[in-house]
Amino acid sequence: xxxxxxxxxxxxxxxxxxxxxxxxxxxxxxxxxxxxxxxxxxxxxxxxxxxxxxxxxxxxxxxxxxxxxxxxxxxxxxxxxxxxxxxxxxxxxxxxxxxxxxxxxxxxxxxxxxxxxxxxxxxxxxxxxxxxxxxxxxxxxxxxxxxxxxxxxxxxxxxxxxxxxxxxxxxxxxxxxxxxxxxxxxxxxxxxxxxxxxxxxxxxxxxxxxxxxxxxxxxxxxxxxxxxxxxxxxxxxxxxxxxxxxxxxxxxxxxxxxxxxxxxxxxxxxxxxxxxxxxxxxxxxxxxxxxxxxxxxxxxxxxxxxxxxxxxxxxxxxxxxxxxxxxxxxxxxxxxxxxxxxxxxxxxxxxxxxxxxxxxxxxxxxxxxxxxxxxxxxxxxxxxx
Amino acid sequence: xxxxxxxxxxxxxxxxxxxxxxxxxxxxxxxxxxxxxxxxxxxxxxxxxxxxxxxxxxxxxxxxxxxxxxxxxxxxxxxxxxxxxxxxxxxxxxxxxxxxxxxxxxxxxxxxxxxxxxxxxxxxxxxxxxxxxxxxxxxxxxxxxxxxxxxxxxxxxxxxxxxxxxxxxxxxxxxxxxxxxxxxxxxxxxxxxxxxxxxxxxxxxxxxxxxxxxxxxxxxxxxxxxxxxxxxxxxxxxxxxxxxxxxxxxxxxxxxxxxxxxxxxxxxxxxxxxxxxxxxxxxxxxxxxxxxxxxxxxxxxxxxxxxxxxxxxxxxxxx
Numbered sequence: 001x002x003x004x005x006x007x008x009x010x011x012x013x014x015x016x017x018x019x020x021x022x023x024x025x026x027x028x029x030x031x032x033x034x035x036x037x038x039x040x041x042x043x044x045x046x047x048x049x050x051x052x053x054x055x056x057x058x059x060x061x062x063x064x065x066x067x068x069x070x071x072x073x074x075x076x077x078x079x080x081x082x083x084x085x086x087x088x089x090x091x092x093x094x095x096x097x098x099x100x101x102x103x104x105x106x107x108x109x110x111x112x113x114x115x116x117x118x119x120x121x122x123x124x125x126x127x128x129x130x131x132x133x134x135x136x137x138x139x140x141x142x143x144x145x146x147x148x149x150x151x152x153x154x155x156x157x158x159x160x161x162x163x164x165x166x167x168x169x170x171x172x173x174x175x176x177x178x179x180x181x182x183x184x185x186x187x188x189x190x191x192x193x194x195x196x197x198x199x200x201x202x203x204x205x206x207x208x209x210x211x212x213x214x215x216x217x218x219x220x221x222x223x224x225x226x227x228x229x230x231x232x233x234x235x236x237x238x239x240x241x242x243x244x245x246x247x248x249x250x251x252x253x254x255x256x257x258x259x260x261x262x263x264x265x266x267x268x269x270x271x272x273x274x275x276x277x278x279x280x281x282x283x284x285x286x287x288x289x290x291x292x293x294x295x296x297x298x299x300x301x302x303x304x305x306x307x308x309x310x311x312x313x314x315x316x317x318x319x320x321x322x323x324x325x326x327x328x329x330x331x332x333x334x335x336x337x338x339x340x341x342x343x344x345x346x347x348x349x350x351x352x353x354x355x356x357x358x359x360x361x362x363x364x365x366x367x368x369x370x371x372x373x374x375x376x377x378x379x380x381x382x383x384x385x
Numbered sequence: 386x387x388x389x390x391x392x393x394x395x396x397x398x399x400x401x402x403x404x405x406x407x408x409x410x411x412x413x414x415x416x417x418x419x420x421x422x423x424x425x426x427x428x429x430x431x432x433x434x435x436x437x438x439x440x441x442x443x444x445x446x447x448x449x450x451x452x453x454x455x456x457x458x459x460x461x462x463x464x465x466x467x468x469x470x471x472x473x474x475x476x477x478x479x480x481x482x483x484x485x486x487x488x489x490x491x492x493x494x495x496x497x498x499x500x501x502x503x504x505x506x507x508x509x510x511x512x513x514x515x516x517x518x519x520x521x522x523x524x525x526x527x528x529x530x531x532x533x534x535x536x537x538x539x540x541x542x543x544x545x546x547x548x549x550x551x552x553x554x555x556x557x558x559x560x561x562x563x564x565x566x567x568x569x570x571x572x573x574x575x576x577x578x579x580x581x582x583x584x585x586x587x588x589x590x591x592x593x594x595x596x597x598x599x600x601x602x603x604x605x606x607x608x609x610x611x612x613x614x615x616x617x618x619x620x621x622x623x624x625x626x627x628x629x630x631x632x633x634x635x636x637x638x639x640x641x642x643x644x645x646x647x648x649x650x651x652x653x654x655x656x657x658x659x660x661x662x663x664x665x666x667x668x669x670x671x672x673x674x675x676x677x678x679x680x681x682x683x684x685x686x687x688x689x690x691x692x693x694x695x696x697x698x699x700x701x702x703x704x
Contacts, residue, residue: 013583013585013586014585014586058586058587058699058700058701059586059587059699060587060613060614060697060698060699061613061699061700061701062613073701074701075611075701076608076611076612076613076699077613158614161486161587163483163486164483164486165483165484165486184480184483184484185476185479185480185620187483188479188480188482188483188484189475189476189479189480189622191479191482191483192459192460192475192478192479192482192506193460193475193479195458195459195460195509196510197390197391197489197509197510197512198390198489198512198513198514199390199391199513200392218488219488219489219510220489221489221490221513221514305394307392329392329394329440330394330438330439330440330441331392331438331439331440331454331455331456332392332440332456333458341625341680345627345678345679345680346678348627348680349627349629349678352627358405358453358455359405359408361408361624362624362625362626362627362680363622363623363624363625364622364623364624364625364682365476365620365621365622365623366620366621366622366623367480367618367619367620367621368618368619369616369617369618370600370617370618370619370692372600372601372604372615372616372617372694378601380597380600380601380617
């Protein structure tokens with residue numbers, strides 16, 4: 001086998017064809033789309049654009065959608081500098097008549113906006129001009145009002161890079177059950193504690209559809225490896241396919257079904273029937289490859305000396321650790337994630353009393369985001385959701 | 386060979402070993418042939434340690450106790466690093482590393498270096514093809530950190546520069562994937578950070594500041610220099626403790642039996658020895674009360690470290 005030389009694994013600088021991209025819409029909702037050349041990507045009321053126009057652009061910029069599906073990069077929006085104001089809400093009452101435009105007029109504007117005949121700015125200007133209380137608002141409240149309307153009417157989006165952090169945040173929001181409810185801050189701590197590094201050989205049980213297995217892959221290189229134990233015959237690591245990993249990176253994810261853990265290999269004895277059909281041959285070849293892969297994976301596991309054991313499992317934690325610990329090297333980290341403390345307490349107690357483990361700790365991550373940039377630098381307050 | 390970005394099996398002369406006494410008592414030790422290490426558990430010869438495997442449990446010559454010889458990791462280093470400044474701890478280190486998408490091959494800038502706690506983690510994560518340029522304006526701290534990086538085999542991956550980046554910038558252009566600023570006035574370094582970040586792809590920055598007023602000024606500076614997606618977080622970890630608690634049925638009390646909820650120290654020791662299998666049941670143990678495992682957060686926990694302000698630099702083609 002040729003020597004492999006590590007190439008710097010920096011990000012491909014731009015969005016390329018075939019990439020998965022997280023698209024953040026003005027509502028701040030995010031969807032995941034594949035950049036298939038020639039396709040049109042629809043963002044519902046926020047418009048649609050041609051994938052070809054986004055390929056080659058940078059992640060993180062905000063693009064406004066034009067009438068013809070073209071997109072134009074926007075300069076970052078500045079702070080409104082809404083700090084200084086004499087106004088307050090003394091004169092503002094909850095008055096449904098403060099908006100002078102009728103429901104029908106607003107609906108008509110919205111339709112025109114969807115057709116691309118009216119810009120979001122024009123709608124928002126009409127709304128504010130016709131809002132009797134708008135001028136009485138504080139500068140901060142005005143800016144909040146405008147931001148709120150922008151989230152409804154802007155035809156714009158921001159392509160977000162599918163980094164491990166961003167994907168974890170995305171799945172935590174749209175489908176936390178898929179990833180066993182792990183948050184980006186918790187996943188980050190797990191990666192640090194497991195001491196994953198380029199050459200690490202990591203043993204893992206990830207019943208959260210591969211978010212953890214994929215994260216481990218992204219922190220290792222061709223000299224490292226991720227070995228994952230899974231249920232059933234075939235692994236389901238759906239999350240991995242959204243990550244920007246090369247086919248070689250994905251090759252480094254070796255898997256073994258639990259029911260093969262104690263399997264003893266026997267030689268491959270199947271013989272092709274006489275005058276085999278094409279189907280016979282392809283089936284034979286597939287089973288032969290499968291046999292060889294299983295033999296090689298079992299050999300890899302049993303060689304042991306893994307550099308970390310990282311677990312997120314639906315099974316009893318102690319039972320999982322007991323079966324996998326023999327394959328882990330000395331002075332290495334065992335890290336177990338669970339959303340509920342109850343499933344970890346028994347493991348904690350068992351590990352603390354076992355001479356095999358030292359320095360057993362159970363921690364819970366805590367994260368708070370603040371509204372630091374929404375409009376005015378002096379209004380820093382925690383997000384409430 | 387660097388030990389912080391590669392595991393090895395056997396301890397050799399010159400290696401850094403983390404000596405573990407108890408969870409609250411660990412310290413780093415450089416293996417020096419002929420040297421002797423004394424601690425509260427007795428004396429230990431370096432020559433006995435050299436040639437042992439990492440993870441070895443070692444009895445002292447006086448037989449007073451054990452130590453464990455642990456392989457260094459950046460996380461352990463954070464717990465034992467000699468503090469020359471306030472340092473970053475694991476929750477912040479982890480969150481920042483993931484947010485900035487650090488992984489093998491990334492180019493990173495850090496200022497200041499401080500005690501080098503974060504630097505070790507960064508180097509571990511971006512090794513072997515990435516690079517960390519770290520800047521420290523305090524001369525002695527810069528020299529000490531540089532020496533530490535050399536001892537830990539990290540000098541191929543870390544360039545340590547004694548430099549005041551507020552006054553002189555980083556001296557780097559279009560180079561870094563990510564910048565981390567832990568400075569009293571990070572807003573004054575935002576312009577230099579922008580210059581240092583790559584312009585052909587998305588760049589990421591994190592500013593680490595304990596005070597909200599610093600966050601406000603930083604956010605304004607980031608905005609003025611064209612950074613976007615400015616977001617701010619606090620990240621902490623709460624430790625939980627687990628113990629088994631006796632929960633006898635109330636009928637025990639109604640029946641007139643006196644229940645001792647608090648285990649005496651000698652009972653606790655007996656119990657530990659029994660569980661460890663190093664003592665035989667004497668038959669004198671009181672009837673075992675039904676127990677459940679209970680957990681709770683530790684009584685006192687760190688409530689604040691710093692605010693983490695993140696932003697991205699997304700270069701846009703001029704049209």
